[in-house]
Amino acid sequence: MNIQIFGTKKCNETKKAERFFKERGIKYQFVDMKKKGMSKGEFNSVAQANGGLDHMINWEGKDQNLLALIKYIANEDKLEKVLENPQVIKTPVVRNGKQSTLGYQPDVWKKWN
Secondary structure (H helix, E strand, O other): OOEEEEEOOOOHHHHHHHHHHHHOOOOEEEEEOOOOOOOHHHHHHHHHHOOOHHHHEOOOOOOHHHHHHHHHOOHHHHHHHHHHOHHHEOOOEEEEOOEEEEOOOHHHHOOOO
């Protein structure tokens, strides 16, 4: 397995995901979205596996003004706006090669091998 966890240090769901893999002795790479974010290729790969760009966004997030802007701007501009503002992406994003999940999903991760 080649696990990557994209999240933030303060996110409880991200901490739970890290604990899940630690407890099972599975090595993972943590990517702090506040510092690094996701590349366009990484984002597109995860979005494709999880139902598209709109499914990647935490519509319940704090910055409702930014979320409203993302919701109503032209589709071709959405990706750039989301990549510029990684705080709107649901976390954790857990990747295992081409497979990925959004949020805390231990039932799915148990099936990965």
